[in-house]
Amino acid sequence: MPSFFGLEIPPNRPIRFRPDVATTVVVCQAALGPLDHPSSSSDGETTAARSSASIFVQTTSDDGPEDTTPPPNKKKLSIGTLRAETCEQFSFGTGLTFASGETVTVTHTGKGRSVYLSGRIEEDDDFDDGEDDFASSDSSDDSSSSDEEEEEEDEDEE
Numbered sequence: 001m002p003s004f005f006g007l008e009i010p011p012n013r014p015i016r017f018r019p020d021v022a023t024t025v026v027v028c029q030a031a032l033g034p035l036d037h038p039s040s041s042s043d044g045e046t047t048a049a050r051s052s053a054s055i056f057v058q059t060t061s062d063d064g065p066e067d068t069t070p071p072p073n074k075k076k077l078s079i080g081t082l083r084a085e086t087c088e089q090f091s092f093g094t095g096l097t098f099a100s101g102e103t104v105t106v107t108h109t110g111k112g113r114s115v116y117l118s119g120r121i122e123e124d125d126d127f128d129d130g131e132d133d134f135a136s137s138d139s140s141d142d143s144s145s146s147d148e149e150e151e152e153e154d155e156d157e158e
Helices: 130-158
Strands: 003-009 015-019 023-035 052-061 076-085 089-099 100-109 113-123
Touching: 003 015, 003 023, 003 100, 015 052, 023 076, 052 113, 089 100, 089 113
Parallel strands: none
Antiparallel strands: 003 113, 015 100, 023 089, 023 113, 052 076, 052 100
């Protein structure tokens, strides 16, 4: 049964997460958090300038060599932009899926506010012990198909 996934990405701080073994994280929604200090900042930046955040993800996989350092040419992918008062949250449709064995790094360009991602954690079906079910059904299917083929061959010979 799926369980809740939630993550806060503070301003100017990348956050990494890794789905547990035999699970998949499905990110379904992004939301813009409140301003830390609603008035203009100390450097003169207005609230309007701090009212948007572009969200980026970067993934690395454990399937490669032992070195888990991402290659220098690994690019961040933009997954959307949130804007105060016009698009403070959005949905990813069926979701962005991250499997076990992946390290996901999430960053955003918003200043003075966090971005929140939410979704669900699903258990992978690949780790089910139902292998015997497939083997027994395969062997019965094989024998019935080979019997039919033999009957067809006998008919062809006559």
